Amino acid sequence: MSHSVNYKLWTVCMIQKENKVLLLDRQHDNFKGFIPPGGKVEFPESIVESAIREVKEETGLEVSNLIFKGLYEYVNPVAMDRYMIFNYITKDFKGELLEDAPEGKAVWVDIEEAYSLPMQESIRRRFPLFFEDRTFEIQVEWNHEENKEGKVTIKNT
Numbered sequence: 001m002s003h004s005v006n007y008k009l010w011t012v013c014m015i016q017k018e019n020k021v022l023l024l025d026r027q028h029d030n031f032k033g034f035i036p037p038g039g040k041v042e043f044p045e046s047i048v049e050s051a052i053r054e055v056k057e058e059t060g061l062e063v064s065n066l067i068f069k070g071l072y073e074y075v076n077p078v079a080m081d082r083y084m085i086f087n088y089i090t091k092d093f094k095g096e097l098l099e100d101a102p103e104g105k106a107v108w109v110d111i112e113e114a115y116s117l118p119m120q121e122s123i124r125r126r127f128p129l130f131f132e133d134r135t136f137e138i139q140v141e142w143n144h145e146e147n148k149e150g151k152v153t154i155k156n157t
Contacts, residue, residue: 004080006081008083010040010041010085011087012037012086013055017108019112020108021108022061022106023035034118034123037055051088058101065090068086068087069088070087070138071086071136071137071138073139076144079144132156
């Protein structure tokens with residue numbers, strides 16, 4: 001008997017300005033910390049269109065020339081879930097930052113200082129990889145019983 005896998009697609013877009021990046025100071029729900037803008041891919045939009053839309057909704061900025069940096073995914077073999085997060089970076093943007101951003105205040109943070117900020121483990125794990133001249137693929141196997149991360153596999157290409 002075969003069970004179908006539930007695929008859920010998300011995006012993250014790091015916006016870089018010289019030695020700074022734009023992060024959201026997210027303080028609601030159980031996903032607190034500093035995170036790059038991003039969110040769920042809406043069907044039937046393309047993945048890069050989703051990243052552009054999410055940045056606009058969460059920061060007010062219009063980004064272009066996104067560069068694909070890598071795939072971060074969670075697989076839960078028990079629930080048959082696969083969450084795929086497509087990660088981008090860009091230095092090309094225009095517009096004004098939203099005063100009252102929905103996901104948290106957007107702040108320009110020095111890249112070196114960002115490492116000492118409160119951050120979800122999943123963000124911290126891939127943060128330095130955005131600034132390398134290669135792509136990454138990270139797979140996290142979710143431990144369904146304990147509701148936490150299990151085995152983590154990181155590949156850089």
